[in-house]
Amino acid sequence: MATVVVAGRVDEEIKRKVDRILERSGKTAADVIKDVWVNIYLTGELPTTQQREEELKEQRRRFQEFMEFVNSAPPTPDWAINLTDEEWRDMMVEDMLEEERHFVGGDLYVPTSD
Numbered sequence: 001m002a003t004v005v006v007a008g009r010v011d012e013e014i015k016r017k018v019d020r021i022l023e024r025s026g027k028t029a030a031d032v033i034k035d036v037w038v039n040i041y042l043t044g045e046l047p048t049t050q051q052r053e054e055e056l057k058e059q060r061r062r063f064q065e066f067m068e069f070v071n072s073a074p075p076t077p078d079w080a081i082n083l084t085d086e087e088w089r090d091m092m093v094e095d096m097l098e099e100e101r102h103f104v105g106g107d108l109y110v111p112t113s114d
Contacts, residue, residue: 006033 010018022028036047045051083091 006037 019029022032040046046054
């Protein structure tokens with residue numbers, strides 16, 4: 001089988017640290033590159049570390065969008081800062097009932113159990 005040379009660039013500090021790890025393991029950079037390329041060929045997928053990096057980038061992007069949304073919201077009024085969950089719920093239910101009253105035309109129909 002014919003072979004070709006594959007080259008790439010990495011940060012100098014990373015190369016130094018990886019060279020020490022490779023030396024201890026008895027592998028060369030060429031061995032690792034070949035292993036990675038064969039793995040991609042066999043699985044059709046990028047190595048887990050690169051996939052994870054892409055996932056993290058996407059998570060950071062979504063979080064940044066969320067924070068931009070949060071930061072664009074108006075500030076919480078002072079009266080609402082210390083409301084309990086129950087107080088928020090009651091207030092929301094009251095708002096919904098008020099909307100229903102306007103929609104129905106005034107008196108809210110409450111069925112009785114006979």
